[in-house]
Each structure stands twice: as C-alpha cells, then as structure tokens.
Amino acid sequence: MRFLLAAVVVMFCAMAASPGQASYERANALFVAKKFPEALAAVEEALRLDARLVPALTLKAKLAMAANRYDVARQSLERALAVDPRAQYAQFLYGMEAYMNNEMTDALTRFQRARELAPKDPRAALYLGLATESVGQPKEALALYQEAVRLERATGQLSAETLLPGVRLLLLLGRIEECEEWARQAVKLSPKLRDAHFELARLLLKKDTAPEAAAEGEVALGLSEGTATDSAIHYLLVRAWRQAGQPEKAAAHAAVMRALETAPVNRAQ
Amino acid sequence: MAAVYAGVTGSQAAAPEPPPIRFEEIAAKAGLRFELQNGEAGGFHQIELTLGGVAALDYNNDGCADVFFTNGAAIPSLRKTGARFPNRLFRNNCNLTFTDVTAESGLAGEGYSMAVAAADMDNDGWTDIFVAGVKGNTLYRNLGDGRFRDVTEMAGLAAGEPRWAVSAGWVDYDNDGRLDLFVSNYVEWDAAKEPRCGTPERQYYCHPNAYRGLPNQLFHNDGDGKFTDVSKASGIGAHVGKGMGVSFADIDGDGLTDIFVANDSVRGMLFQNEGNGKFTETGLEAGVALREDGHAIAGMGADFRDLDNDGRADLLVSGILNDSFLLFRNLGGRKGFEDYAQRTGLLMSTRQLTGWSLGIYDFDNDGWKDVFFALAHLMQLDRYLGRKAALANRVYRNIEGKRLEDVSAGAGAEFQLAAAHRGSAFADFDNDGRMDVVVTAVNGPAKLFRNVTGGKSHWLGLRLRGVKANRQGLGATVRVHLADGRDLYNHATTAVGYASASEAIVRFGLGTAAAEFVEIRWPGGRVQRLTGVAADRVVDVTEEP
Numbered sequence: 001m002r003f004l005l006a007a008v009v010v011m012f013c014a015m016a017a018s019p020g021q022a023s024y025e026r027a028n029a030l031f032v033a034k035k036f037p038e039a040l041a042a043v044e045e046a047l048r049l050d051a052r053l054v055p056a057l058t059l060k061a062k063l064a065m066a067a068n069r070y071d072v073a074r075q076s077l078e079r080a081l082a083v084d085p086r087a088q089y090a091q092f093l094y095g096m097e098a099y100m101n102n103e104m105t106d107a108l109t110r111f112q113r114a115r116e117l118a119p120k121d122p123r124a125a126l127y128l129g130l131a132t133e134s135v136g137q138p139k140e141a142l143a144l145y146q147e148a149v150r151l152e153r154a155t156g157q158l159s160a161e162t163l164l165p166g167v168r169l170l171l172l173l174g175r176i177e178e179c180e181e182w183a184r185q186a187v188k189l190s191p192k193l194r195d196a197h198f199e200l201a202r203l204l205l206k207k208d209t210a211p212e213a214a215a216e217g218e219v220a221l222g223l224s225e226g227t228a229t230d231s232a233i234h235y236l237l238v239r240a241w242r243q244a245g246q247p248e249k250a251a252a253h254a255a256v257m258r259a260l261e262t263a264p265v266n267r268a269q
Numbered sequence: 270m271a272a273v274y275a276g277v278t279g280s281q282a283a284a285p286e287p288p289p290i291r292f293e294e295i296a297a298k299a300g301l302r303f304e305l306q307n308g309e310a311g312g313f314h315q316i317e318l319t320l321g322g323v324a325a326l327d328y329n330n331d332g333c334a335d336v337f338f339t340n341g342a343a344i345p346s347l348r349k350t351g352a353r354f355p356n357r358l359f360r361n362n363c364n365l366t367f368t369d370v371t372a373e374s375g376l377a378g379e380g381y382s383m384a385v386a387a388a389d390m391d392n393d394g395w396t397d398i399f400v401a402g403v404k405g406n407t408l409y410r411n412l413g414d415g416r417f418r419d420v421t422e423m424a425g426l427a428a429g430e431p432r433w434a435v436s437a438g439w440v441d442y443d444n445d446g447r448l449d450l451f452v453s454n455y456v457e458w459d460a461a462k463e464p465r466c467g468t469p470e471r472q473y474y475c476h477p478n479a480y481r482g483l484p485n486q487l488f489h490n491d492g493d494g495k496f497t498d499v500s501k502a503s504g505i506g507a508h509v510g511k512g513m514g515v516s517f518a519d520i521d522g523d524g525l526t527d528i529f530v531a532n533d534s535v536r537g538m539l540f541q542n543e544g545n546g547k548f549t550e551t552g553l554e555a556g557v558a559l560r561e562d563g564h565a566i567a568g569m570g571a572d573f574r575d576l577d578n579d580g581r582a583d584l585l586v587s588g589i590l591n592d593s594f595l596l597f598r599n600l601g602g603r604k605g606f607e608d609y610a611q612r613t614g615l616l617m618s619t620r621q622l623t624g625w626s627l628g629i630y631d632f633d634n635d636g637w638k639d640v641f642f643a644l645a646h647l648m649q650l651d652r653y654l655g656r657k658a659a660l661a662n663r664v665y666r667n668i669e670g671k672r673l674e675d676v677s678a679g680a681g682a683e684f685q686l687a688a689a690h691r692g693s694a695f696a697d698f699d700n701d702g703r704m705d706v707v708v709t710a711v712n713g714p715a716k717l718f719r720n721v722t723g724g725k726s727h728w729l730g731l732r733l734r735g736v737k738a739n740r741q742g743l744g745a746t747v748r749v750h751l752a753d754g755r756d757l758y759n760h761a762t763t764a765v766g767y768a769s770a771s772e773a774i775v776r777f778g779l780g781t782a783a784a785e786f787v788e789i790r791w792p793g794g795r796v797q798r799l800t801g802v803a804a805d806r807v808v809d810v811t812e813e814p
Contacts (some may be wrong), residue, residue, distance in 0.1 A: 047554060052460075070468065070471060071468050071469055073466075077377060101468075102650075133620060136621035138617065168562075172611070172616065172617060173617070201505065202561065202562060227387040228563075228590060231563060232559075232563025232564070233563070235553065235559050235563040236563060237556070238553050238554060238556075239556050240607065242554070242556075250554065251554065254554050257553055258553070261536070
C-alpha cells in the first residue's frame with residue numbers, strides 16, 4: 001500500500017513537472033470542443049515543451065487520424081509507446097491506426113496488446129473482434145463481441161454501438177434468435193439510433209415478417225442519428241414492402257433511391 | 270417414436286455419393302502457352318488490375334473448342350510493343366494439343382485489350398470476335414478460312430469517344446435474328462491523369478471511387494454489316510455505372526433477353542427488356558442491385574443460370590474480400606429475386622475471397638449445375654492480409670439446388686496453386702462430355718483445367734442452329750425432361766463470367782437418367798420438341814421453320 005501510494009505520488013509529480021502539461025490540457029479541451037486546428041496548435045506547443053509527454057503524443061495522433069494523416073498518427077503513437085509501452089489508450093489507438101489503414105495483421109497484434117494492457121476495456125475487445133472478423137474468423141470475432149458486451153454490462157454502461165457488430169455477425173451466421181435478442185436490446189438502449197432499427201428490420205425481413213420489417217425500416221428512415229445510409233434503408237424498404245404485398249410503396253422507395261444516386265453522380269461528373 | 274423417426278429419415282436408400290469434381294492442369298502439356306501481361310511499371314495504373322478476358326470458341330467449325338486470349342500493352346502508350354503483348358489465338362488440334370495460329374488469323378491486335386465477346390454476328394456460320402479494350406474496341410469478322418478481318422470502322426463501331434470497356438456480350442435483344450452487341454464500360458481513365466492514392470510513403474492502386482463512372486452501350490445489328498448505337502434510344506445509356514461482367518437471360522419468361530451488369534462499388538444494374546427496343550433498369554425492384562444490407566459490392570463476374578432446376582435463371586455475382594459473393598434466386602415472373610447466398614452456404618464461405626470470372630456448369634454431370642470461381646485478391650491487399658494476394662481457384666458442388674459445397678480441396682493438386690487469376694472460359698475441350706475451363710492469370714501463365722471427374726453420369730450437349738433466330742440460337746432456353754420425371758433447364762449464351770466468352774453449346778448433366786424429350790424455346794417464342802435424343806453426345810439442332 002505504501003509502495004502504491006509512493007508510485008502515485010511519483011506519477012503525479014512527473015505529470016505536474018511536465019512543462020507541456022498546461023498546453024496539453026488546453027489542447028484536449030479544444031479537441032473536445034471540436035476546434036481541431038486550435039487543438040493541433042496547442043498540442044504542438046505541448047510537445048515543443050515536452051517531446052515525451054505521452055497524453056500529448058496520443059492526442060496528436062487522434063488529431064492526425066481525424067485529418068486522415070495516418071502516417072503522422074503512427075509516428076506519434078510509436079513515440080508515445082516508446083516512452084511508455086504500457087500506455088493503454090495509445091496502444092488502442094495504435095491498433096486503430098492499423099485497422100483504419102486496412103493492415104489487419106498489425107491491427108490484430110496491436111489490439112491484442114491493448115487487450116492485455118486493459119483487459120476490462122470493452123473497446124479493445126470490440127475492435128479486436130472487428131479485426132478478427134475482417135480476417136475471416138467469425139466464431140472468434142463473435143466471442144470477442146460477447147466479451148465486449150459482458151464488460152460493458154458489468155459496468156452498467158452497455159451501449160447499442162457495442163451490440164451492433166454482434167447483431168450483424170449473428171445475422172450473417174444465421175443465428176436468428178440470439179440476433180433478435182441483441183437487436184431488440186440495441187433498440188431499447190438507443191431508440192433514436194437508426195442503425196439499431198435498421199438491423200432489427202433486416203432481421204425481421206430475414207424472418208419473413210415483411211410487414212414488421214417495413215415498419216421498423218420506416219422508423220429507421222425517420223431517424224438521423226447513426227451510420228446506416230438512407231440508401232441502405234430505402235433498399236431494405238423496397239424489398240420489405242414488395243414482400244409485404246405493397247408494390248407501390250416499394251416503388252416509391254426505389255424512386256427515392258434513384259434520385260439519391262443520380263444527385264451525387266451529377267455532382268461528381 | 271423410433272419408428273416415426275425411421276419413417277422420416279430412413280425409408281429411402283441413400284443416394285450414392287457422387288465422385289469428387291477433379292481437374293488436372295494441362296496448359297503447358299497441351300501447348301497452350303500464354304502469359305497475360307499487364308504492362309505494369311510502377312505507375313499503379315488502374316487498367317493493370319482488370320484485364321484478362323479469354324474466349325472458348327470453335328472458330329474453324331471442326332467441332333473442337335479453340336482458345337482466344339486478350340492481352341495488355343505498354344503503359345502509357347497503350348501500344349502492343351514487342352512480342353509479349355499480342356492477343357493470341359490457339360487452334361485446338363482435336364487431340365488436346367493446341368497450335369498458336371495468331372499470325373495467320375490476323376488477331377494479334379493493337380491497344381490495351383481487356384475482354385472478348387465471341388459469336389456468329391453475321392449468321393454466316395463462322396464465329397466472330399469482338400475485343401473490348403481501353404480506349405478502343407475491335408470487331409473481327411471470321412472469314413471462314415482461318416483468317417479474321419478488322420471490320421470495326423465498316424461496322425460503325427469506331428465512332429464516338431473512346432472508352433474503357435471491361436466486358437462485352439452478344440445478345441439478340443429484339444429477336445430479329447441478328448446478334449446485337451452490349452458493351453460494359455468501366456470508368457473514365459487517362460494515364461496522364463492517374464490519381465495518386467495511398468500514403469506519402471506508399472502508393473496504392475486507387476479505389477474505383479477515384480474515377481468517374483461510364484454508361485454502358487448497346488449496338489443494334491442492322492444486318493448489313495453495320496451497327497447502330499442505340500444506347501440512348503434503348504435507355505441503356507441513361508445509367509452511369511462502373512461496369513464489369515455482363516450476363517444475359519430471359520429472367521421473367523416473356524421471351525425477351527434481359528441484361529445484368531455487375532458494377533464495381535456501384536450497385537448492380539438489371540436491364541429488363543420491354544420488347545419495344547427499350548429497357549427499364551429494375552435492379553432495385555428486382556432485389557439484385559445490392560447486398561442484403563444495402564452495401565454495393567465490388568461486383569466482378571456474373572452468370573445467370575438455373576441453379577435449383579425450377580426453370581428460372583438465378584444470378585451469381587462475384588465480389589472482393591469481405592463483400593461475400595451474391596447469389597439471387599429467381600422467384601419467377603416479375604416477382605424478382607431473393608437472397609440465396611446465405612441459405613446455400615455461399616455467403617460466409619466466399620467472404621474471404623476475391624472473385625473475378627465465374628461460371629455455372631454441371632462439372633460432375635449429376636444434373637445440378639456447380640460453380641467455378643477464378644480468384645485472386647487485388648495486388649495491394651497483401652498488407653491487409655499479411656500474405657500474398659494470389660489465390661487458388663474454387664469449385665463448389667451443387668447439392669440438389671439447396672447447398673453449394675466447397676469441394677476445391679479435392680479437386681486436384683494443380684487446382685490448389687495460387688495465382689492472380691482473372692478471366693475464364695468454359696468448354697469441353699476434349700469432347701469427353703465433361704466441362705473444362707481455361708483461366709488467365711495476370712503476369713503468369715494461363716491454366717487449362719481438364720475435367721477428370723470420374724463416375725458414369727450421362728450428359729447431353731445441344732449445338733443450336735437458328736434459322737429465323739440468330740445462327741447460334743443465343744437466347745434460346747432449353748428444357749430437358751428426364752425419364753425419372755425431373756426437368757433440367759439451361760439457355761444459350763456465350764457471355765459468361767468476367768470479360769470472357771464461353772462455348773455456345775447448351776449442356777446438361779443427366780446423372781443416371783435418360784432424356785425423355787428436349788424442348789427448345791427459340792428466341793421469338795417458337796417451341797421445338799425433340800424425342801429419342803440419345804445421351805453422351807453433342808446433338809446438332811436446326812430450328813424448324
């Protein structure tokens with residue numbers, strides 16, 4: 001206990017002693033406020049004052065990733081991890097950098113290390129699962145999704161976003177009952193998240209309950225929060241209404257899709 | 270209870286296990302020596318990825334399928350400089366050896382060739398060749414004496430802005446007895462304006478999103494050696510995509526051939542033939558436009574065939590890593606299609622594959638059409654995967670139209686060898702009744718997979734000869750009624766897979782049964798019934814007046 005207290009004091013002193021700490025904290029506040037150019041300037045100032053300040057190196061990587069500068073992010077994270085190989089969040093972001101760059105073998109190694117450093121962090125389990133699924137190991141991926149859900153449940157912080165990768169994979173695997181349980185839970189947790197309703201609608205269509213699928217799809221379409229595209233939801237609705245015996249509604253959604261796809265084409269051309 | 274259980278499961282004798290589908294690779298032994306050259310020189314040009322069309326055709330009517338390979342060119346000149354770039358024609362000597370007859374045929378060509386469409390476009394009994402390419406297509410008329418003549422200008426196909434075509438096919442869309450030409454165009458491309466993609470340290474090939482898409486083209490065969498561009502009038506040209514493989518079938522039984530185009534990272538397009546010279550694009554309504562979750566896969570090859578023997582052409586489309594290949598079951602009439610990839614097991618088993626060409630043929634002649642995929646990941650995916658991008662091809666056995674079982678592991682030692690496979694063409698090159706396949710590979714030797722599947726299953730081939738219909742009867746649908754009461758279906762087309770053309774003969778595996786009668790519905794709707802058709806041979810069928 002005495003040793004632990006001493007370690008905390010040493011860490012606090014080390015942090016407090018960093019000449020870049022104030023600039024880093026300012027940078028972090030600016031990042032949270034989504035003032036990215038100002039945050040970048042502040043984090044550069046922090047690193048000018050202390051080139052080994054791990055939180056600043058990590059924040060710089062986050063900023064770089066937001067700007068699609070994965071090369072800069074990688075350099076910054078490698079410097080952070082050289083200073084502190086046990087920096088959990090830097091290690092997680094290092095995995096993200098590889099994942100976003102489609103370098104899955106590196107992503108797997110890095111997320112695995114992040115899991116070792118923070119075994120109770122559901123993010124590490126979730127993203128290790130996503131990378132694992134990407135390289136064609138669905139059973140192992142599903143186990144990791146289940147672990148991420150378990151970890152979040154243990155803290156009482158279960159989110160729909162953590163459930164949804166599992167919902168998608170369970171649907172692919174044809175494990176309909178488990179998929180439905182998770183999908184309905186996601187809808188309950190985030191009733192305003194279109195992704196949750198969309199995934200539930202896909203499941204209902206797969207179950208040959210087209211009217212229910214169409215109803216759920218229409219709910220998804222009416223929501224704005226989430227990553228499911230309008231186009232994907234309309235496509236589901238085209239098929240759901242057709243199967244439900246309402247071709248005029250299907251045709252209406254197809255017409256909207258065509259309007260959506262010609263608009264960006266015209267702009268691009 | 271035990272008796273009930275036995276009654277359900279044990280009353281019928283188990284069907285004998287069919288022999289495994291097996292191939293031996295004999296290209297070098299057979300003298301089919303060809304290396305597809307993409308001309309890459311570090312510029313990461315998009316065109317380097319997508320070439321490789323090959324055709325199986327009987328150009329000299331000797332009853333033995335010959336092989337025509339398209340080939341690349343130097344970049345950026347797009348010229349076939351040097352001996353490594355010509356297109357090549359190999360004559361089948363009818364003894365499973367081939368002779369390179371490119372020089373005398375006049376088919377060496379020019380430009381960066383991508384794809385080939387082969388059919389008798391002028392109804393003279395000789396198979397002609399259309400070569401699609403980057404900024405230039407060429408139509409060759411078969412003169413019947415082993416030579417071909419470039420008739421592109423004369424045919425009116427040289428006009429207009431040159432585009433990058435990736436596939437093409439011959440189809441009689443208006444049932445006037447003359448084959449029309451459909452050209453699948455990819456994206457706008459210029460070597461001098463190639464975008465740079467990747468990181469500052471490492472350049473990649475760009476995603477197709479970096480290029481503008483193009484509309485496809487339809488050329489009406491006027492019958493006097495000339496073609497008229499009807500892209501606009503038919504409605505085909507109104508739809509911009511990133512066209513790859515093209516496939517034809519009468520999907521709704523109205524006697525008119527419909528057209529599917531697989532698009533790269535853009536939704537698939539189904540052009541439903543309205544019969545008045547116009548097409549309506551119905552991919553969304555028919556349910557074949559996108560993956561089930563609304564994702565546009567990187568569509569590559571396509572083939573329409575009846576996989577479940579219900580008389581309706583189903584649709585198979587290949588894609589890239591993490592896409593999963595698409596399989597749609599045709600529900601008949603205008604009911605559209607349903608997703609069939611998951612139920613057949615194809616969804617998960619193809620998720621880690623990248624497919625180019627493909628073909629649906631009954632490789633074991635058991636009466637159920639199987640599936641062949643020519644595979645290779647994109648060359649830059651080695652870092653994603655942590656291993657080489659080359660892949661071995663795959664063959665899936667069709668289990669009574671309900672499951673597709675990956676039987677590649679038992680398909681022979683040479684079948685397991687990885688390469689950057691691209692195009693494929695299907696024919697029975699040795700006339701033994703078993704479908705063989707020739708496959709191209711980027712910067713590597715072509716492969717000829719001779720089908721050596723065992724067993725004693727029967728088969729039947731129909732070489733159609735249209736009179737009112739086009740000479741090869743392309744577009745005809747055929748039903749074979751078996752003595753055991755089952756019906757088998759197929760249709761005549763040479764547009765199969767990706768950038769490639771296959772033999773025009775309509776083939777059936779019969780299993781242990783005999784054909785009671787054969788019914789041919791010719792383009793235009795005339796129905797002809799044949800009885801007393803013996804199995805294990807190719808039968809010549811001339812359209813009755």
